[in-house]
Amino acid sequence: MTRLFVFLIAFLLIPVAPQAQVPDAPVADFTVRHVGGGRSDTIELRQLAAPSEEWFISSQELSDLLGVGRFWRTDVRKLVLRIDDRRVTFTVGARSVVGNDETIMLRQEVLYFEGEAWIPLEFLSDVLPRLSDRQASVDAQARTLSLGERRLNVLGLEVSRGGDQTELRIRLESALAFRVDDSRVRNLVIKIYGGALDPGQIRLNTAQGLVDAVRARQADGYAYVEVDLSQLASRYQSLTEDDGKTILLRMEQAPVTLIPEPQPRGTYMVQTLPPEQQGRDVAVRRVVIDAGHGGGDLGAEGLNDLREKDITLAVARQLEKILERRDNIEVILTRDGDESIGLIERTEMANRYKADLFISLHCNAWPNARARGVETYFLSPAKTEWDADVARKENAGVRAAEDLDFMLWDLVQNAWIQESATLAEEVQSRLSTDLGMNNRGVKQAGFRVLVGAFMPAILVELGFVTNREDAARLSSPAFHEAAAESMADAIVQFRARMDAIRERSR
Known part of the structure; x- marks a missing residue:
């Protein structure tokens, strides 16, 4: 009797996989279009996870649709599909899908209903392309599903x-x-x-x-x-x-001497101190990112109706997301919308929030459409006429660059000139190397937006909106993300250099 009692208790404690208890679950017929095959089928889907509106497909229907082998183990509630050369495993009650050695998480759990596993439809649209050479798109409103081979690019x-x-x-x-x-x-x-x-x-x-x-x-x-x-x-x-x-x-393979590529009206390559002499006690915990222009100030306008103010804001938002989520660095945007902010107000904001770095994002423009590439500036009197022209363009609305009060610069930004130059080199190197962009070098000029910053400060020109190749990049959200990732890597590298200097000085 005691043994029977223990057995019953143990049986009751066995975890039971979630079952879809939805007797009146919505049912719908979806039309399946086989792209390239010219035929269409109809499959029955159900909404089994109320209040979620996710549609589910039965494992039998799924294997028939894909034309793959299916193995269902009722005792452990596991489903295995053989998709192309992968063994794809589902477990009732779990969100994980295991394809060979890769595990992918679904938003909804696999459910057990009417004696078999039911798979969230998101598997077809989001997971299948990662596990095979097939792709699927779902239009739940139109009740259609398109299935075909993944288009390789x-x-x-x-x-x-x-x-x-x-x-x-x-x-x-x-x-x-x-x-x-x-x-x-x-x-x-x-x-x-x-x-x-x-x-x-x-x-x-x-x-x-x-x-x-x-x-x-x-x-x-x-x-x-x-x-x-x-x-x-x-x-x-x-x-x-x-x-x-x-x-x-x-x-x-062999050491080479880097020769700067000739640029319109010249460039100035910054000579920095040896690594052991670079930097002071700079701990990078908070960064102010300035999306140049905004509101009625469109900035540079170029090909494909590109506007500088839109590009800088898109990249700034991506950079904020990466630094905060990936690198645990607090980010403050001078603007997070299409608003007009004065140049002086931008550095005042950085000072008010006691930022450790100030980075202003911009785009270039030039009458000669062949001018292209990325360049990074720190504050100092311009060394070439090209640098002065770029500064005059960005300083529009305030006194010209040559009339800037460099006594203020001497008192404030001069204290950070070496750190600013080092940060500029890190950013310029990452952007040009990572993204395959023309490297126009690190330069110096009198940008009003950098004057008065009580921290290392740089201005980045992300490319030319007037050049066909650069404009194609600058209009792409993928490029915005890639540029932000490269700048985030540069900031992290700069932080590591400053941390090493601080350690040596102890």
């Missing part, structure tokens, strides 16, 4: 070698924003925004030149191409060819 890979130089080319269907992560030794990772690829096509198993191996992976909204190097490269460049349809990674 990362098409191929070529590696060539000549002397001490190795070039890697990634062919794209159309121009896409990208950035290069070089944070790991002998490894470069190219993140392609909006990229879709077949990892089997984008790979290299036989070493060529500096490239030891190449592999690729697909993520939600991004494609990654990872390059292993056989030895340290003395430098690399990321460029584009064929109107952005080819990403070019050029790596060099």
